[in-house]
Amino acid sequence: MKKTYFLLIALLALCSHTAWGWGKMGHDAIAYIAECHLTPKAKKTIERYLNTSIVHYASWMDAYRFEEPYAHTSLWHTAWVDENNNYDPTRKADGNAIKGIEDTMELLRDYKSLDDSTVVVSIKYLVHLVGDMHCPTHVKYPGIKGFNIYVDGRKLNYHGVWDSYVLDCNVRWSAIEFQHILDRCSKREIREITAGTVRDWFRDCAVYCRQIYDLAQPEQHFKSPDVWEDFLNPALPIAERQILYAGYRLAALLNELFG
Template identity: 30%
Template structure:
């Protein structure tokens, strides 16, 4: 029997609480994924927005922001634990030191490039069921956010910065978590107000498109990780680091929002 929306909402909240208690780390964290989804929602054309709303209603969901972090919590949901394990490698990509992608740029790739290829194809297939396409929408929204988080496309053997310990605000943490959410929290804004702030900056200027789009997005992230100083000297995140890299993180959120909107327009119109 399909769970009712209220019961599903309760289950989702429990999953989020379990995840937080375990100290789990996801790309951008909930705040970043919600910002990306909200920025995309505001830029969708009317036809794509109507189709998104129709697909969201399949599971009783209300907005793109509400589903944006769903793939991160699958392993904490007994009903979807197997799906969470199967799709785990699709949240990131490991590069060599040169940040050049040399794998298959298609759905056979077991990384975020392949994840986008797979689920964009399902989302755009009108012969698929509404349930399949609604699930694909959740993955597409999430993976576009993931591929724009620099440490989900890194070039070091440290699990995307999870194994790189740092001091931030006088407390121990890791570099991945700093980029997930802790650096964004320094703006002292809730996700919707943060989306308002970034939207008020006007249209983001995207890098010139070249080759496979998903590969380009991943390589852009890797190039940020490869910058001198991205891994802080002395393993300490200070005010200067935040002042330098918070605008970079915000630009990636804006780019992700615009690209997600364009991708949904193209796939759903």
């Protein structure tokens, strides 16, 4: 317990307050779980374009989001739902995660007619954005604004807590370890998880992830290791579920396009 708490304090000293979405650990895990469920044809085709594993580019969009050629993607990492937890296309209509995924999918349906560079960057978009749409604080709800919490007196943005700290304070697994530990669903269960459209998946995320706003309140102070553990213990399974589901759904999407 105390080890986890002290690890958090050390991480706070090293990490900025910029929120990216899962962080490298989570995005790598999602991409590797997806890679393990690609059809042989999809895997071969994708690797022919990338010349490497999709895991290598799992966080690429975060690294390049402010570079001039990709600045238009800087708003693609989150998306809004309405009061009924359905995707709201009117919010950030020029740039959000769901629009980014849907537009990229539409483009890639005819990938053989595209130049290689367009296919490469489009695959990078999908690998990252399917992960981001599953990150709990990347679902934007009406009436819920961003806020801070305090751990040992240090201010944390709640968005950033779910991007990185929930995983960093509980596990230090590699992508392979995430897959080995989490990827235990049957074929029937995977079919159920991947059924429907991207918008159906996002609604599932919205319904499931709303519970994170019961775990912490704006300006809440976690003053002891015991109280912080009371937050982390239910938070980790939420993050693990979302990472696993994102991996399965990313694989389904890539198999549909390339498999």
